[in-house]
Amino acid sequence: MADQINNLQADLCKTIAHPTRIQILELLRGGERCVCEIFPALEIDQPNASRHLSVLKKEGVVSSRKEGLKVIYRVNDQRIYQVLDLVTAILKEHWDSRNKALA
Amino acid sequence: MADQINNLQADLCKTIAHPTRIQILELLRGGERCVCEIFPALEIDQPNASRHLSVLKKEGVVSSRKEGLKVIYRVNDQRIYQVLDLVTAILKEHWDSRNKALA
DNA sequence: CAACTATATTCTTATTTGCATATATAGTAA
DNA sequence: TTACTATATATGCAAATAAGAATATAGTTG
Numbered sequence: 638m639a640d641q642i643n644n645l646q647a648d649l650c651k652t653i654a655h656p657t658r659i660q661i662l663e664l665l666r667g668g669e670r671c672v673c674e675i676f677p678a679l680e681i682d683q684p685n686a687s688r689h690l691s692v693l694k695k696e697g698v699v700s701s702r703k704e705g706l707k708v709i710y711r712v713n714d715q716r717i718y719q720v721l722d723l724v725t726a727i728l729k730e731h732w733d734s735r736n737k738a739l740a
Numbered sequence: 741m742a743d744q745i746n747n748l749q750a751d752l753c754k755t756i757a758h759p760t761r762i763q764i765l766e767l768l769r770g771g772e773r774c775v776c777e778i779f780p781a782l783e784i785d786q787p788n789a790s791r792h793l794s795v796l797k798k799e800g801v802v803s804s805r806k807e808g809l810k811v812i813y814r815v816n817d818q819r820i821y822q823v824l825d826l827v828t829a830i831l832k833e834h835w836d837s838r839n840k841a842l843a
Numbered sequence: 844c845a846a847c848t849a850t851a852t853t854c855t856t857a858t859t860t861g862c863a864t865a866t867a868t869a870g871t872a873a
Numbered sequence: 874t875t876a877c878t879a880t881a882t883a884t885g886c887a888a889a890t891a892a893g894a895a896t897a898t899a900g901t902t903g
Contacts, residue, residue: 643759643766646827650762654753655861656746663746672880685862687881697834706870706879714833720826724749727817731800758891775850788892790851809849809900 652696657681658689659721661710665699666718669711755799760784761792762824764813768802769821772814 653659660679664670670678676686690710693699698717701710712718756762763782767773773781779789793813796802801820804813815821 640759640763642828642831643762645831646762646824647757647759649827649831650753650757654750654757656743656750657861659746659749659753660743673878682863683880684864684882688861691881697838703870703880708880714830716826716830716833720823720830721749723819723823723826724752725745727819727823728745728748728752730817735800760891776848785893786850787852787894791891794851806850806900811850 649696649698652692652698653717653720655689655692657685658693661686661689661693662698662712662717662721665710665712669709671704671707671709673707675710752799752801755795755801756820756823758792758795760788761796764789764792764796765801765815765820765824768813768815772812774807774810774812776810778813 653662657679661675664675664678672683672686672690675690676683679686690699690701694701694710697713699710700713701708703709756765760782764778767778767781775786775789775793778793779786782789793802793804797804797813800816802813803816804811806812
């Protein structure tokens with residue numbers, strides 16, 4: 638099928654289509670972080686953070702390396718932030734034009 | 741909560757995180773289309789197309805207008821295509837680097 | 844008004860997803 | 874080895890999502 642690419646696109650979108658995973662990515666905007674920093678910053682429990690990180694890793698959005706006991710995650714492709722920023726801009730536009738319609 | 745924005749971002753990502761909806765958006769890249777053109781082009785049945793269009797409309801990704809019996813859909817913010825193109829580019833990069841690793 | 848066409852909605856069922864809890868693994872240190 | 878710390882995985886359950894079939898609505902035409 639020629640639309641196989643659409644499945645892959647959808648999978649990547651689905652991977653980032655979760656508030657917690659977006660929060661993780663926003664945290665990683667500041668550079669790599671170990672799990673022990675991530676889950677307290679997001680105020681979620683450790684297994685939950687671990688599962689979301691594994692979702693991101695499975696799709697190739699992040700990678701990890703070990704440093705002693707710690708596992709440190711980083712974003713693979715910085716363009717993921719262009720995606721998030723575009724999404725934010727689209728939302729803002731939508732919000733603004735909706736409010737303009739009400740005014 | 742400050743992370744309310746993350747919910748909105750996730751909702752928009754979730755809205756486009758479906759192969760059929762991506763196909764609809766790709767079709768609308770060529771300009772507005774009525775439902776009667778969309779569902780045969782995608783080889784899905786009409787209620788299915790209608791439901792996916794309503795998902796896109798509810799999130800504000802597309803709008804519609806009536807013209808006689810027909811309902812014609814259009815994309816609200818062309819930047820959604822920048823998102824899709826970035827996603828494609830990221831996928832391609834991921835694919836390439838994975839194959840390079842195997843070589 | 845009745846018949847027809849284009850689109851939308853409802854219902855049911857199957858699948859997927861997310862969370863909480865508990866448990867398991869890996870590395871470190873005594 | 875034992876105890877401890879950091880991270881990962883398994884289980885069970887509730888909620889969300891998706892597709893097909895059937896039905897409903899809105900607009901058009903005679």
